[in-house]
Amino acid sequence: MLSLLRQSPLSARIGLGIVILNCLVAIFAPWIAPYDETAVVGEVWETVSARFYLGTDHIGRDLFTRMVYGARNTIALAFITTALSFMFGSLLGFVAAVKGGWIDQVLSRLIDVIMSFPTLIFALMILSVLGSSIPTLIFTIALLDSTRVYRLSRAVAMDIEVMEFVEVARLRGEGLWWIIRHEILPNALPPLTAEFGLRFCFVFLFIASLSFLGLGIQPPLADWGGMVRENAGAITFGIFTPLIPAGAIAFLTVGVNMIVDWFLHLSSGLHE
């Protein structure tokens, strides 16, 4: 693992640095943040000073504090959603590949229909019916995103499923779950790991977009997408507050993409 890291290109190391920095900030948020998450401590849109490292927001809360807590809320939510989406998606994909027959047909057609529906519109429709709360948000996005995971894990599992060792396990009389756990999963892990990074980026941007539209994480919880929305008015006065959370979102996704790029390069076997 360490030697792999030593060979990694510069872009992947930068990406890794960005991700680790963000995770550390998210984990240690209460110790890093100088103020309380929702405390009003100054005037509206104060500029950068020794008291407020990034100035203050539209109602006078410390922007640095909000950014730190925002990292925690946004990243944690995106991570949980992606993990859930992988659980749904890969499990169904593996079952479809191993079982085949009508189960595969029904699942695949159903997923086709969901995928032909534009994701954002689908999410908006569900949120309009159920209202926006954090559990609804997690389940809706995980459901929509798991369709992509399903496609990939089904394709990967299809390739593994025809191997001799799966055949042997079958002849030995092992059940469906045993085959999935002991034969398919270990072999499907490398391509799925790279996909996890890509899906995380997508989910992260998606949640940020929904929050930006006012339909994601609800105030007063700090969240980067929502912070862009709240402070959007500042930009016409020449105050660049909304660019800070928006930039943080861009920064993290670029970081994850850099790592994913390197991973894809490794697993595609292209070594120059």
Place this chain on the structure above:
Amino acid sequence: MKNVIWHILKRIGASLATIFVISVIIFIGVELLPGDVADTVLGQSATPETVEAFRRELKLDLPPHIRYVTWLKNFVQGDFGNSLANKRPVAELISWRFSNTLFLAATTALIAVPLAILLGILAAFYRNTLYDKVISTTTLSFISFPEFFVAYILIALFSVKMELFPSIAMIDPHMGLGRKFYTILLPALTLTCVVTAHMMRQTRAAIINVLASAYIEMAEIKGIRRLRIIIHHAFPNSLSPVINVVAVNLAYLVVGVVIVEVVFVYPGLGQLLVDSVAKRDLPVVQASGLIFSITYIGLNLLADVLSMLSNPKLRQSQF
């Protein structure tokens, strides 16, 4: 040729089936509300009488399948019901806004498609040089950026610092065409950045893919100039994937306008949808959701049909 027509008909059939299933999902979605729409919309202020009156107004007292058929029939005839928020017919609200959304998407496509194809060809031509690397890194960053980040950077640059363009893209029906283009230039540029990145990368990949084939090597051995090879030999054969990419990105564009419309307060369908979701104005949400989906599916269908027509190999293969 008969084969192609059969495939295309099958593809159209599949799209129609998908649209049907989606209309059912949209309809059932509202049915699944805990309680029903009447309780949800009236909320705290609900008395048995108002709920009853409201239910009759929305025809909630009829069985679901009959209501679905009526809803679908009215939708096809252009009658989308009345908005719950301001009681005006939904069709009236939607038609102008939808044409605005299409106008923004079309303007963007007009800038983005030629730009993306040109950049893609250049990147394929100068592949593995500094120019290619710069373009690749830039486009990769644009793909990772949220749309509102690009939008606010453009606003900060062009409307706050340089004061060239308005930061709010308010248009009205009486504006001249030139004035309209000027007003929506910033939102169109934002979308261009996002869409061009995708299209350009895929165009580059498609052309490089073709460049690896034997007849290109043949042309090189014959001593034909590289630019000529790309334009005359490689580009026509990568047309099918490129057309596909363009149409898929146009589909993305029509839906992707939602966020940009909100940033620039542009009076399009996307903004109406977001507002209606917040207000839980369900008839508007249903109608605009279905219109977005039909446009999206229609453009994806167009992508498949065009790539089937432009690629002789696809005429035999199954899909």
